[in-house]
Amino acid sequence: MMNLLFGFLAIKLAFGAQLMNCPRNQVKFEKIIGLRPSHDFSGYLLHKQQNHEPVTVECLSKCLSKDDCVSFVVYYNVSECYWYNSRLDAFQENENLIDSGVGWFEKTCLYVTKCDKMWIFERVPGAILIGNNIKTLPNRITRRECQQHCLDETANPCKSVKFRIFDEPNSTETMGICTLSDTDRHLMPNSYRVSSYNEEYFENQCSNVTTNEFCAYEEYENAILGHVDMKYDGKSKNECEEVCENTTIFNCRGYSTTTINSTQVCLIHSEDSKLHGPKSLIEIDGARYYEKARCLNITVDCTETYITIRYQPEISFGGKIYMNGYSENLECYVLGNGKQMITLKMPLFGNQCGISEAKSTNNQNRTLLSGTMVLQYNPLIQTQGDRLIKVGCIFSNESKIILGTGVNFTNSLFPNRGTTIVNSTTLQPTVEMRIVDFYTQKEVSDTQIGQELQLIIEIKPADGPYDIWAGHLIAMTEDGQDSILLLDDKGCPTNLNIFPSLIKVVSNDTRKLTGNFQAFKFTSSAIVRFSVIVQFCSIHCIPVDCGNNIVSGGRKKREIEPLMAETTSGTTVKQINKHQYDNQGRNKTVQMPLEFILVVRNTKISPDRLIYGENNKILVAGYDLVTNEVCIDYSLLIGIIITWVLTQIILISCGLLMIRRYKRFYQQENTTQSLEELHKNFGLGFSNLEPRRVHWADNGDFT
Known part of the structure; x- marks a missing residue:
């Protein structure tokens, strides 16, 4: 016990001296994911927020300014953090608790240039990335030394590290073999896996990430990520995505949008669902979680x-x-x-x-x-x-x-x-297609037949040198077997009862095409895919006269140029070709397809009143699908009650008759069995009562 205590103090003093000798600008944090101290080591409350407000940034700032704070743990579910005056090495590592609901931050001393992240490395104990190693350092070194080697690597960018722990009895710090890698778990998701306890995965948060490395988001419906690091009120989806893209104090891996007390809320996450799996997602109706995904260099x-x-x-x-x-x-x-x-x-x-x-x-x-x-x-x-x-x-x-x-x-x-x-080159402008509720202007992905909707195709920036026109709008089933043409190649409607012409709306803040329609669906599928071809014009697209006083907000057909674009349901296309001009300097247009997927369900229909007879007597007044309540006519209700009472009387009478018959039969059977038992007890049977011949000793026979 004394040896353990002296060892604990030696580690604490060694690390304390290390931080004391560390320049102030080199005191950084390392984030340890999935572990927290055991209950034997109690911490001190560092910061707490009400109403589940995020505490990560505040806890980092307070611990950084507090010399005694060597590490702290964030409990995301209760918005609290507790600090410790010892580092993780001071604890018995095999006694630490696995807990996916926390984040453990520990001070370290690292020399970093051109990186303003609040934590430099993320450490995941018991995980490993297979393959793509740059080099393995020959000697056993500490975690901090291994991380510094990764930061100092210049020949090849070091994105992550594999650290294998080895016992060093005479060392006051954890020692191991350090292997540098030029990839990480985001680039090689299939190579990132669970490993033994003596292996750790370090991810360099300061590695150079190009703007097109993460160019898309995966969307999760009715869910948010449980680990929230920052929160913004009153942000729309696009504004929340912009906040995530512009976050520099840590690497934003995704964002969530939800509504709390009638306020649109934006939540920023430094982690993703791949770390802890689906259990890290919290189900909330109406919420959306958007997770960054890498680009794929695919062409068609x-x-x-x-x-x-x-x-x-x-x-x-x-x-x-x-x-x-x-x-x-x-x-x-x-x-x-x-x-x-x-x-x-x-x-x-x-x-x-x-x-x-x-x-x-x-x-x-x-x-x-x-x-x-x-x-x-x-x-x-x-x-x-x-x-x-x-x-x-x-x-x-x-x-x-x-x-x-x-x-x-x-x-x-x-x-x-x-x-x-999206391809590796991102060019302006950007264009987005979405479908919103006509009254609330909120984007919808699930609706009912007949709901008033508005299709919007918007170009950004609104004051840019480009204008848009749209045509060949097709609605089809998910498998593409059934389809209907809504707008022809000129942008004119084919059936005004289903879909109108597009109207151009131009202001200082927006430049878009809109069309109001009622939701419809195919009989074979609830999923309706809207696919449209968008053309870009320089300065202005000329409206098209469709006849019958119908004008489409587009342009007359000119020379067009094919363009590859890659989009998905309800997402923003972020690439077009450079603007083209012909030999005479005239404007040429560029085409791009967009797509939006909408789920349309059958409307809840209540049946008409059930009428009977020449006098139009109401038998059933109606049926409420929501409460499952049936409204019945009063006379019909009395008749049903009388019928039910008569039925009960008949059933009870039949039951009594059956009981009486069974009782009489039981009594007869019981009497017969009693007589037979009595005869047996006296050695008499029914056969013993018959006349018998008796033989006497004098051989005389008497009857």
């Missing part, structure tokens, strides 16, 4: 008979690319080959690889051929990190438009709604 090309998909891996890829449902068809899959480009060439027609065909309903002869591709990191099994990508082409008499609808997770394996794939 079409000829008259083939569709070609090319994937250029950033790292060595040994998985498989195939069309969903056709993983064993030789024409429909291809295996990875390290860092070499992977090409999957498939026939467009014949439905050999699940390529479905949808044709327009007018005489424009436009055809959509599309399918679902799976990018699977393991050649045999599917994992959470795999992607589903919609790819396809639109053919017409005049042009061929390449379509990529992005990542769309649609089965139970993938619980979220998906992400957007």
Whole structure:
């Protein structure tokens, strides 16, 4: 016990001296994920917030200014943090408690340049990243020394570290073997896995992250991430996403939007759901959680008979690319080959690889051929990190438009709604299509037949040099088997009873096309996919006269240029080609497809009153689907009560008659059995009562 106490004090003094000798600007934090001290080590309250307000930033600031504060633990569920005057090494590490609901922050001394993160490394005990090692340092060193080597690495960027612990009896700090890596768990999700307790994963928060490295978000419906680091009130979804993108004090991995006391709330997260799995998500009706996802360098090309998909891996890829449902068809899959480009060439027609065909309903002869591709990191099994990508082409008499609808997770394996794939170059302007409730102007993804909706196509920035026009708006089922053309190639409506022409709205703050309509659905599916082709014009798009006093907010058809774009339901497309000009300097337009997925359900319909007879007597007045209450006419109710009473009387009478008959039968049977038993007791039976012949001793016979 004394040896343990002296060891504890030696570690504490050693680390205290280390921090004392550390320049003030080099005192940094390290975040330890998934652990907290055991109950044997009690901390001191550092900060507390009411109403579950985030405390991470405040706790970091207070501990940094407090010399005695060596480490602290954030309890996210109660918005409290407690500080300790000892570091993690001072505790018996094998006695620390595994707890996914906390964040443990510990002071360290690191020399960092050009990095203003509040914590420099994230440490995950019992985890490891397989492969892509830069180098392994030859000697056993401390965690801090290992992390400093990662920060000082110049030949190759060090994004993460694998640290294997070894016992050093004479050392006051934890020692181990340090291996540097140029990738992290976000780039290689399939290589990040649980490992033994003596292995740890360090992630460098100061590694250079390019602007296009995370260019999309996966959406989780009716949920938020439980670990919240910052909160903003009154922020819309787009504003919340902008806050996440511009956060510099830590790496924002995602954001959540929800409503608290009628106020739209924006929650910022430094972690993601991949760390602790689905259990880290909290179900809240109406909430949305958006998690950053990496870009994929995927391109799609079409000829008259083939569709070609090319994937250029950033790292060595040994998985498989195939069309969903056709993983064993030789024409429909291809295996990875390290860092070499992977090409999957498939026939467009014949439905050999699940390529479905949808044709327009007018005489424009436009055809959509599309399918679902799976990018699977393991050649045999599917994992959470795999992607589903919609790819396809639109053919017409005049042009061929390449379509990529992005990542769309649609089965139970993938619980979220998906992400957007954007090429490495992000150019302005940006364009977004969404569908909102006409009255509340809130974006909807699930509605009922007949609800008043508004389709909005908006270009940003509003004061930019570009204008937009939209045409060839198609509504189709999820599988593309059924479809209807809402706007033709000129942008004119095909059926005003279903969808109107688009109206252009221009102001200092917005430049958009809007169309008001009532929700509708196909009989074969509740999912309605809206697909539209957007054109960009320089300065101004000329409105189109559709006849019958109908004007569409677009332009007359000029020379167009095919463009590949990759979008998904309700997401923003963040890339277009550079503006083109012909030889005469005249304006040329650029085309881009957008898509939005809407779930439309049948309206709750109450039946009419049930009328009977020539006098129109009301038998049933109505039925409330919400409360399951039936409204019945008074005379009918009396009749039902009388019928019920008579039925009960008949049932009771029948029961009494049956009981009386059974009682009489039981008494008769009981009497017979009693007589037989009595005769047996006296040695008499029914046969003994018959006449018998008796023989006497004198041989005389008497009867």
